[in-house]
Amino acid sequence: MSSLTFLGAVGxxxxxRYLLEVDGEPRPHRLLLECGLHQGGREAEGANAVPFGRLAEELESVVLSHGHLDHAGRLPRLVREGYRGPIHCTADTAELLEIMLVDAAFVMAKDVEWENRWRARAGKPAIEPLYDEDxxxxxxxxxxxxxxxxxxALPGGVTLVFRDAGHILGSAVVELAIPSGGQRRRLVFSGDLGNPDSVLMKDPEKVHDADVVLMxxxxxxxxxxxxxxxxxxFRRVLEEAHADGGNVLIPAFAVGRTQEILYHLSVLYHAGRLPQQLVFLDSPMxxxxxxxxGRKRKALDPEDLKVLNVAAHGDPDQYLPNLRLTRDVEESMAINRIHGGAIIIAGSGMCTGGRIVHHLRYNLERESTHLVIVGFQxxxxxxxxxxxxxxxxRVLGEDLAVKARxxxxxxxxxxxxxxxxxxxAGAFHDRPRFFLVHGEPGAQRALQAALAEAGIEAEIATYRQRIEL
Structure with missing residues (x-):
């Protein structure tokens, strides 16, 4: 009997990370669904450093729903430890990974370099990054x-199909048809489902047939x-910040959220409702x-692109004329000399690193600063x-008073x-078995109760729980 084991994003x-073991002789075929980084503090760093062990060499395939690091950020570590098989993803995800993983390796190298300087002074042994650019x-x-x-076609007679999840460029709902105990079972993983109200992405595709659903x-x-x-x-916050004479800081994820914010700033600009004279996108990634x-316009929502096109009179250079792209460190540092009138969009989206941390250091203690949180923390x-x-x-080793709004x-x-x-969930026929993943406990319990009211039973997955398919 084929099985699935929950190894991450539970609670x-x-x-x-989910391990799929498919009927086979002399041993089951082993496939990994997702390989994401844990994010958020020292505990997450410890979880990321746990070796894959024999799994790295025993795996035959890896399947990715999309390119965000919490779904794909540990892949290079898996490869470093010996995985040599294929990594299946959508074409747009493959292009995103080239940007995301190179940047992640660069940031890790810098962080480890800083940490090792401290360790050398303290007489402690040096550490290595999770992975490097090689x-x-x-x-x-x-x-x-x-x-x-x-x-x-995947090993063990498994068939994979990707459906548009509408979350970010290339994001997918994963469908897997799996031989199990002489039958063919269908496993569907939602990945991250998009918000239909969001701009640029198409609506998530609904799937109707499944035996097991991870949502x-x-x-x-x-x-x-x-x-x-x-x-x-958002418009009122921008006006208040302008009246207060301060900067607007927007910690934004490099993929998806940044592009959406730029879209809305463009629409405000062309409507004459953007008071700030300077908008900085301060993130090379x-x-x-x-x-x-911009190169993948065919993958985006045509109605949203039409709005942009009309606003800018068909000229891409006019989408947001006051936008400044700051690629190098010197340009980024120069922004900190601006005490008001600027919108600064920078990563990371949860303020755990990246250039936004430096801007917080210079702006967080100013009452005129407005910090706009636009994503899950x-x-x-x-x-x-x-x-x-x-x-x-505490920011970059300094204890700061939060005076910003x-x-x-x-x-x-x-x-x-x-x-x-x-x-x-309600689009599925024949009452599949639902497991809730990717959520904090309170959110999962609330969704479980709401699903029950809609006549859908769902279980909350637990770490290392193994289910037969």
């Missing part, structure tokens, strides 16, 4: 890109505000991803502390809200 929103190069060489809807539950406890209300609040989105992150109203936080705009989420999740 948390990061670290996605590991990333090998990982990218093992990627096998596929189209949405294209059946792909994300990131926002299982709430519905997002209507986008129009969120945009009106986000710049590269934004350029990739995992437990243990600096972003979560700020959202929960911390009066003091903090705004949380949940309507920008690229994840489905509770009602969208219930609607997606």
């Amino acid at each position: 948390e929103v990061t670290g996605s 590991d990333v190069a090998r990982t990218l060489a093992q990627c096998e890109p596929h189209r949405y809807g294209q059946p792909v 994300e539950s990131t926002y299982g406890d709430r519905d997002h505000r209507p986008l129009d209300d969120t945009l009106e609040e 986000a710049i590269r991803v934004t350029e990739l989105y 995992a437990e243990g992150t600096l972003g979560r502390q700020l959202v929960e109203g911390a009066e003091r936080v 903090i705004h949380t705009l949940g309507g920008f989420s690229a994840h489905a809200g509770q009602q969208e999740l219930i609607g997606w």
Whole structure:
């Protein structure tokens, strides 16, 4: 009998990893669904450092739903430890991975370099990064890109099909048809389901046939505000910041959220409702991803692109004329000399590293600063502390008073809200077995109860739980 074991993203929103063992002789075929980084504090770093052991050499295939690091960020570590098989993903995910993983390796190298300087002074042994750029190069060489809807044959007689999840460029719902005990069982993994209100992405595809469904539950406890209300609040925040004479800081994920924010700033600009004279995209990775989105227009929502095209009179250079792309460190540092009138978009989205941390250091203690949170903040992150109203936080080794105004705009989420999740789950025929993953415990319990009211029974997956298919 084939089986599935939950190895990550259970009771948390990061670290996605599921082991599929398929009937075979003399031993089962072993496939890995997702290989994500744990994110959020020292505990996450410890989880990322745990070796894969024999699994790295025993695996025959890896399948990815999309390119966010919490779903794909440990792949180079798996390769470093000996995995040499194919990595199946959509074509757009393969291109995103080239940007995301190279950047992750670069950031890790810098972090380890800083840490080892401290360790040398303290007489402690040096440490190594999880992986380096050579590991990333090998990982990218093992990627096998596929189209949405294209059946792909995997070891053990498994068939894979990707469907558009509407979350970010290349994101997919994963369908796996699996031989098990003389039958053929269908496993569906939602990946991260998109928010239909989000711009640029198409709506998530619904799937109707499954025996087992793994469904994300990131926002299982709430519905997002209507986008129009969120945009009106965003506009008011920008006006207040302008009146206060301060900067607007937006920690944004490089993939998806940054492009969505730029879209809305463009629409505001052309409507004459953007008071700020300067918009900085201060993230080399986000710049590269934004350029990739520009080359992948056929994958985006045509109606949203039509709005942009009309606003800019068909001239791509006019989408946001006051946008400044800061690729190098010197340009980024120069932004900190600007005390007001600027919008600064920088990673990381949860304020756990990257250039946004430096901008927080220079702006967080100013009452005129407005910090706009536009994405989910995992437990243990600096972003979560700020959202929960911390009066003091530690940034780059300094204890800072939080005097900036903090705004949380949940309507920008690229994840489905509770009602969208219930609607997606309700499209399945014949009552498949549901397991909730990718959610904090409170969100999962709330979604479980809401699904039950809709007549859908769902279990909350636990770490190392093994189920037969």
